[in-house]
Amino acid sequence: YKGFGLSFVIDVLAGALSGAGCSGTPGSRLGNSIFMIAIDIERFTPMELFLRRVKRFIEFIKSCPLAPGFDEILIPGEPEIRTRKLREREGIYVDEATWEQIVKAAESVGVKL
Template sequence: MPTTDPAAALKGFLQPVGGYKGYGLSLAVDALAGILSGAAYLTHVSSWVDAPESLQDLGHVFVLIDTSKLGQPDWLAERMQDAARILRGTPAREADRPVLLPGERELAALFAAKRNGVALDQDVARLIVKILDGL
């Protein structure tokens, strides 16, 4: 049942990333991106706030899933579209800021730039012309 009451939403629903689930998720990510990659992990990662001159030695992990092994492509596309529909239909906390999916804002900016061009500061434009004149 849809609700805008936070207390009602949390009753029997997904909890925020925190508690034991957040702890487990952060350990899994740290094990993959830090321990397995040979990079720093846990307390071995230097803080860029406390020690900005120190190397952080951050690691990365990329997970690739061959979705063709999961069945027909239409099945996955339908489920992804349904998930997107559900997320976009979520009531926004602020009416003028709708719920967006990752990358939607950037994609909208790309389309706007293709339609209208890229806004360029006058000083930057002059600098570009100066550099191009020197080529």
């Protein structure tokens, strides 16, 4: 039920507060609605303690039994971190057709690649 509660509050803040409307609201505009929140962690707990707690929580999550067909548990952001490291190491693959479109678009505005 925690997941539902969290999802509900986020929908209210990002939907109702932003004016985009909550999920399932007839006539609400579709697209991205923006909601940002900034938290000064040290107003609640020392940063070092917070980071230790998060690290312990991640270790707990990763120690859970794996679902059939999976070889590891990833936390939010981990796939993106891995992709970034891969791109930094190997570059970003662009297929030939896409590259040709990029070159044509660049040339159309006077940029030579």
